């Protein structure tokens with residue numbers, strides 16, 4: 001496995017091969033029958049058009065050859081930040097086919113995050129759009145190139161400015177026999193951690209582990225050649241990429257429908273146009289979709305399954321999904337690190353509304369442990385630890401974090417507090433890690449706090465979650481000012497962070513000025529106390 005990655009122990013790898021979890025399959029392939037079917041099989045549908053499997057396959061081969069012609073080779077890393085377009089899918093397949101490793105940035109990421117990803121992965125290229133609302137990505141590229149070394153290529157979808165147009169990355173494909181074979185058990189892509197408190201860690205995912213995830217989740221969700229998956233969430237995130245998502249649907253020969261935004265005004269007409277059967281959302285979008293059924297005249301009757309995950313879905317909203325949309329709800333409790341839990345399509349409503357499901361694979365090993373490390377009983381709260389055929393054994397080039405986040409026998413400590421029922425279904429009840437889950441977007445508290453300290457008016461700062469009916473959690477910056485007479489305002493702090501190049505979802509939603517932040521016995525900021533100070537106590541139940 002690539003230097004900086006932690007391999008599975010050979011004995012366990014042998015078990016995963018023996019049980020058929022790991023095969024020789026590589027990412028980037030498409031079903032031969034679908035490619036051979038020419039005009040008859042549609043791979044991608046967008047608002048403006050569609051692409052057949054044959055067309056997608058040829059485009060991926062041409063781009064792969066174009067990448068090679070520009071000197072990119074197997075093992076190079078490339079930061080990819082594209083909206084949900086056909087071009088993004090072509091890029092993914094082309095990178096997989098050449099063995100060049102995509103590092104998937106989120107659309108909201110800005111110079112701070114992109115620089116971090118380029119540095120950590122030693123990326124040789126950044127693939128980005130020209131502009132998205134509020135951001136010129138060529139300017140992001142310029143800043144990152146100035147601050148890092150080795151970023152030789154900037155490939156732009158649209159107007160390239162001083163860089164190279166992605167459409168020019170195109171060459172006649174050379175015969176497959178001329179290329180060095182790729183190792184299915186080596187890294188194929190990097191996903192980003194949402195669950196760590198500092199800047200995102202890179203999660204190496206191999207061809208073998210990720211194709212297993214695609215195959216197993218497609219089977220569990222009943223996704224096949226007849227399925228039409230709507231990618232409403234960003235495709236660079238594990239949920240829409242591979243649960244089974246875009247890659248899993250293509251692997252089955254189904255059709256992927258790409259939405260430029262997840263809102264009902266954009267998605268509902270696409271559902272009708274393409275006969276979408278399955279999609280996935282984060283919880284804050286669910287009420288928007290449910291309310292839109294009232295005013296929209298789009299025909300949603302093709303929709304069979306709606307996956308919801310990324311943050312806690314409240315049971316009352318969960319109960320509204322099937323009656324309003326006429327489809328099955330599936331809760332998905334997943335993580336880019338690996339382990340995926342799903343409610344099953346034939347589970348009774350009390351399971352689907354109140355739990356986040358159970359593990360995907362019989363190879364997923366689970367421990368729920370108390371604070372002292374002893375096993376928690378059914379129904380008792382504890383931290384979820386896991387290892388398995390598609391769960392990482394270590395973050396990329398992060399030996400220190402790996403020492404604290406993995407047990408000696410290779411279990412990954414998720415930081416999630418869960419309860420487990422006797423049937424194995426989890427309910428996510430809290431979190432140990434200092435991360436705020438803002439409707440599925442993970443805000444690493446420590447990273448934001450460090451940036452806040454750059455304001456000269458800030459003496460000390462803590463970012464804490466505040467409960468919110470729509471987002472689940474919002475972020476609140478608690479600030480002790482240097483001078484009580486001259487405290488910072490929320491707007492100016494937000495502007496400072498934005499100007500530094502931090503993603504917008506990390507900007508604090510609220511600001512509380514306190515004369516002094518409470519400290520723990522060891523002198524750290526006491527966030528528990530802060531939370532109780534700022535969150536009104538729940539009224540006692542009747």
Ligand code: J2J
Pocket residue numbers: 192193194195237238239243308309310311312313331332333334335336337340356414416428431437440442
């Ligand atoms: C509560 N918390 C949840 C859920 C994730 C599918 C779905 C989601 C993700 C994802 C993903 C939750 N209820 N249903 O990668 O493939 C919180 C947990 C978890 C963290 C992981 C996928 N589903 N969470 O959200 O890597 O705290 O992945 O550890 O972004 O989100 O975040 P991330």
